[in-house]
Amino acid sequence: MSKQIDIKDLDIFYGDFRAVDGVQMQIKPRSVTALIGPSGCGKSTVLRTLNRMHEVIPGASVSGQVLMDGNDIYGAGVDPVNVRREVGMVFQRANPFPTMSIKENVLAGVRLNSRRMTKSEADDLTERALRGANLWNEVKDRLSLPGSGLSGGQQQRLCIARAIAVEPEVLLMDEPCSALDPISTLAIEDLINDLKDQYTVVIVTHNMQQAARVSDKTAFFNIAGTGKPGKLIEFNETSTIFSNPEKEETENYISGRFG
Template sequence: MRDVAIETRNLHVHYGNNHVIKGINLKIPPKVVFALMGPSGCGKSTLLRTFNRLIELNPNARVEGSVKILGKEVYSPETDPVELRKEIGMVFQYPNPFPHLTIFENVASGVKLNKLVSSKDELKERVEWALKKAALWDEVKDRLKDYPGGISGGQRQRLVIARALAMRPKILLMDEPTANIDPVGVQKIEELLFELKGEYTIVLVTHSPAQAARVSDYVAFLYLGEIVEVGPTRKVFENPEHELTEKYVTGAFG
């Protein structure tokens, strides 16, 4: 079962009467960057939020079908969403470190809350490890007691990534993580994805075909709540099977 990290079967999501995910079957292999790309409103964020049950925060959302993560049925009554989310880190479009916590405390917070370490030294090691993994350590190691308001948007986003990595998740869900970041920051995060993918399964939502082409190993093209095409990124970009995919990846619409 380890050749598939995330699997959906006949997955549907409705918001009230609005049917936005329409029978999605997807297999995401482990330890790759898997991009969900498509135009605004096609259902990328909704699909991503079914993976960690964040979708349940919308009282009008209804999920049908199956999602399995690392072999576990996400919507089974036995699955505790809080436990599930410990294995699944999530990064959003707006970098959202806790403004009232220092850089150190931001990375340490989840580790402390979940009692993942047993001493202060271990906590320090874990924070340093996560900041290094997120390629941020060199930039903040002398500022660990500062608040994140003083660092750039790109650095704040890598801080959020460090906070997620400190929990040692197996999966990282990223919803347009570079949408609000300057070009240098975007490049750093894209390089980071490249570094991380050997160890984590990364699902990246992007409305940018160029970004999907640059960073992903596999890509699914969503349109109006359905998967038009899915496969190895090179194949989908260089030799798409569907005319709609070709139009999208060549920028004819978006």
């Protein structure tokens, strides 16, 4: 339940604007990859191309390839809905469906995929996903209460449970901790560490300490100026990026000299 991602010559556009240029990356299964870089360098844009969410924006397009275990998700005849089932996504702000119960929130993605389940299958899946998201013990006695009644950190873990209930191969996270307090952030970081046993995880973060704590590999993107495309500057082991980067540009960014 974890796939390798090969990104080849990926250019990403909003209309005529080339937002990101020439990305090459190989992301191994069962690993955590962090995307870092200054605002506007294209981290979120790159992330959204990995489950074909980018093209939902009118005028948006890509050229190049994104291979999941060798199959191009942009290939002819590939249904983006199937891609999004294999590649789950968690957003910056926890977005549980406010009127749905905790249990129905967990099952929402599975139900969208119109998989029929018996009650006991639904109960089992709810428990498995909530355990996987490290939330089961906190909510097991109130599964029928609204998801909106949980704390921000619990809501974010509920969204992670909803994503993993669909049994994806890859999990994308776009600044999943930026709206959370330090304790909830640590809970999510611990969870990310557990999730990589089963999934390929790609996370966008503004927080370099977080990238250093949670990821195996880090991709540093940069932008030469407003209106210029973002570029992948260095993609390396996280320990190398933060202790002995190959590029001076990376060194300047991680040491706080710019960005």
